[in-house]
Amino acid sequence: MSSSLAPATQGATWRGSSLYTQIMVLTGRSLRSVLLDPKNLLFTLLTPLMMLLLFSQVFSNVANTPGFPKGVSYINFLMPATLVTTALSAAMTAGVGFVNDLRNGVLARFRALPINGGSILAARSLADLVRSAVQLIIMIVAAVAVFGFTPKGFGVAGALLLALIVGWGLGWLFLAVATWMRNPETLQMFTFLAMFPLMFGSSAYMPLDGLPGWMQFVATVNPLTYAIDASRELTLQGTISSTAFTSIGISLVIAAGGMVFAAKGFRRQ
Amino acid sequence: MTELMIDAVRITKKFGKMTALDGVDLSVPKGTVMGLLGHNGAGKTTLVNILSTLTTATSGTARVAGYDVLTHGHDVRGRIGLTGQFASVDEQITGLDNLVLIARLLGASPKQARRRAEELLTVFDLTAAGGRKAQTYSGGMRRRLDLAASLVGHPDVIFLDEPTTGLDPSSRNSLWEIVERLVREGTTVLLTTQYLEEADRLADRITVLASGRIVAAGTADQLKGDIGTRTIMLTLAHPGDVTVAMDALKRAGLHPSHDVTRRKISSPAVASTDLILAVRALDRAGVMVTELGISEPSLDDVYLALNHDPKTDADNANAVTQIIKAISAA
Ligand SMILES: Nc1ncnc2c1ncn2[C@@H]1O[C@H](COP(=O)(O)OP(=O)(O)OP(=O)(O)O)[C@@H](O)[C@H]1O
Ligand SMILES: [Mg+2]
Numbered sequence: 001m002s003s004s005l006a007p008a009t010q011g012a013t014w015r016g017s018s019l020y021t022q023i024m025v026l027t028g029r030s031l032r033s034v035l036l037d038p039k040n041l042l043f044t045l046l047t048p049l050m051m052l053l054l055f056s057q058v059f060s061n062v063a064n065t066p067g068f069p070k071g072v073s074y075i076n077f078l079m080p081a082t083l084v085t086t087a088l089s090a091a092m093t094a095g096v097g098f099v100n101d102l103r104n105g106v107l108a109r110f111r112a113l114p115i116n117g118g119s120i121l122a123a124r125s126l127a128d129l130v131r132s133a134v135q136l137i138i139m140i141v142a143a144v145a146v147f148g149f150t151p152k153g154f155g156v157a158g159a160l161l162l163a164l165i166v167g168w169g170l171g172w173l174f175l176a177v178a179t180w181m182r183n184p185e186t187l188q189m190f191t192f193l194a195m196f197p198l199m200f201g202s203s204a205y206m207p208l209d210g211l212p213g214w215m216q217f218v219a220t221v222n223p224l225t226y227a228i229d230a231s232r233e234l235t236l237q238g239t240i241s242s243t244a245f246t247s248i249g250i251s252l253v254i255a256a257g258g259m260v261f262a263a264k265g266f267r268r269q
Numbered sequence: 270m271t272e273l274m275i276d277a278v279r280i281t282k283k284f285g286k287m288t289a290l291d292g293v294d295l296s297v298p299k300g301t302v303m304g305l306l307g308h309n310g311a312g313k314t315t316l317v318n319i320l321s322t323l324t325t326a327t328s329g330t331a332r333v334a335g336y337d338v339l340t341h342g343h344d345v346r347g348r349i350g351l352t353g354q355f356a357s358v359d360e361q362i363t364g365l366d367n368l369v370l371i372a373r374l375l376g377a378s379p380k381q382a383r384r385r386a387e388e389l390l391t392v393f394d395l396t397a398a399g400g401r402k403a404q405t406y407s408g409g410m411r412r413r414l415d416l417a418a419s420l421v422g423h424p425d426v427i428f429l430d431e432p433t434t435g436l437d438p439s440s441r442n443s444l445w446e447i448v449e450r451l452v453r454e455g456t457t458v459l460l461t462t463q464y465l466e467e468a469d470r471l472a473d474r475i476t477v478l479a480s481g482r483i484v485a486a487g488t489a490d491q492l493k494g495d496i497g498t499r500t501i502m503l504t505l506a507h508p509g510d511v512t513v514a515m516d517a518l519k520r521a522g523l524h525p526s527h528d529v530t531r532r533k534i535s536s537p538a539v540a541s542t543d544l545i546l547a548v549r550a551l552d553r554a555g556v557m558v559t560e561l562g563i564s565e566p567s568l569d570d571v572y573l574a575l576n577h578d579p580k581t582d583a584d585n586a587n588a589v590t591q592i593i594k595a596i597s598a599a
Contacts, residue, residue, distance in 0.1 A: 013375075013422060013423050014377050014381075015344075015375070015376060016376050017373065017374055017376040021374075025370060029366070036363075104360060108323060108351075108353055109418065111323055113346055113375065114375070
């Protein structure tokens with residue numbers, strides 16, 4: 001009988017792995033569960049396409065509202081914003097995986113292993129980043145091929161990168177919230193409530209001038225507005241301005257705050 | 270003196286005003302099994318969580334595998350395996366991947382991880398299901414995968430929190446065999462259970478916990494000796510024999526009582542010869558029996574013998590039954 005159960009003698013055991021390995025292995029595990037779940041995979045890939053289809057059909061008349069940039073088709077107006085809002089929806093699910101792990105005991109298993117709690121959180125964030133990147137790339141390709149999206153040069157690559165950074169930053173916020181709320185239902189409620197002002201109280205679907213007064217105010221303090229405006233500049237004009245750096249700055253601040261609170265929430269028992 | 274793999278001193282844990290553990294001492298020598306016995310809410314899981322570094326104690330100190338759980342948590346975690354009360358496997362990935370994942374996190378190379386995972390799947394009779402998502406596993410299979418996952422790193426100490434609750438008798442038996450094999454190979458085990466029978470079978474020593482305090486400790490035989498309520502149970506072939514049988518047993522010096530159907534008779538077995546006395550007496554009286562045996566004392570008997578009031582625990586159980594009834598009625 002191979003003595004496969006017993007405690008290993010003299011140093012033959014594994015007592016821990018590097019932070020890098022931990023993050024990579026855990027990220028791989030999260031992504032694998034998406035890949036292995038056809039429903040999840042389909043949902044991940046179809047959501048952005050549905051969004052595009054829906055908004056381009058429903059809101060195409062917005063192109064006739066006052067203040068709408070002249071000579072811009074609605075899809076070209078919509079697409080840069082949809083990149084950002086799709087990244088936001090991915091960010092909002094960052095906490096879901098964490099809470100599920102907590103629920104089904106996987107987190108307890110991890111916490112009894114000689115690994116760093118930070119790598120569990122970092123892996124979640126990284127897996128969502130990868131997922132989000134795949135979603136956005138599919139979306140850009142589909143928008144160009146099917147919906148007549150005509151980005152100006154390679155600015156769209158910059159917009160993609162910007163959307164990923166913003167989504168990554170906000171993802172930490174939602175992850176932090178998850179480590180404190182720890183309950184799928186309350187988390188979902190929070191996410192739902194947070195989504196509306198973030199998405200619609202922004203310049204995503206209408207030019208600011210087309211929004212009612214109080215919504216204009218919400219939109220001007222909404223970090224997404226900066227990201228969306230910068231994304232439009234990048235895709236429509238192929239230029240980058242301070243708006244882009246402002247939104248990156250805001251995202252980094254949100255990410256840093258999120259990390260601190262997530263780490264705190266994680267250690268809480 | 271033998272090396273202590275678990276050495277907990279005056280562990281107290283409070284959740285707000287509620288005291289879950291109250292000055293618990295526990296020491297487990299290397300290569301032995303400690304059975305932690307107690308009803309719902311006794312504090313078993315809380316103690317396991319403290320020893321496996323998932324929770325910190327309010328006061329008291331504990332060393333596991335030679336390391337302080339508070340100051341050297343990382344070293345402790347590298348030497349323990351934990352099978353929690355509720356299975357904790359990633360349902361979204363395959364059984365094999367679950368084990369590979371743990372091995373990789375412990376520092377195994379991809380190749381080593383795979384070899385170890387396959388080895389454990391074989392031991393736990395899961396090879397055929399290894400490629401399936403854990404979601405599709407039965408409760409027993411999930412339990413086995415869970416246990417396998419806690420053995421990936423060749424732990425020195427393993428914590429099993431009610432490992433057989435919800436298992437069928439054959440799964441229970443094979444789990445017991447695995448635990449026995451682990452111990453033969455040198456692993457130290459802390460096992461919590463609500464079944465005296467399980468503790469009796471596996472544990473070298475037993476600690477009985479009630480409402481966060483240790484109420485008894487010793488070997489299974491010592492505990493049973495203290496309790497002394499093994500019972501002779503017999504079933505009569507003809508209910509009409511009940512008076513004859515009762516008289517015969519009383520004349521043999523026993524203290525029998527019978528149930529309402531007048532078929533089953535039970536009698537406390539105080540001395541080890543009581544069973545033989547009973548058989549002789551019945552034979553001489555010409556009474557036929559269809560069943561005859563000795564039942565071991567239950568956890569309830571232990572509690573009763575220790576003058577602990579299991580009422581609060583029984584209340585809990587009642588509450589749960591009520592809830593289940595309400596749910597199934599709805
Ligand atoms: N996180 C917590 N917050 C508040 N009270 C808790 C917490 N965890 C446990 N308790 C309380 O501590 C007591 C001991 O709980 P514990 O889970 O250790 O019992 P147990 O012996 O494992 O019971 P069971 O057989 O039901 O698993 C219980 O009264 C429980 O309600
Ligand atoms: Mg418990």
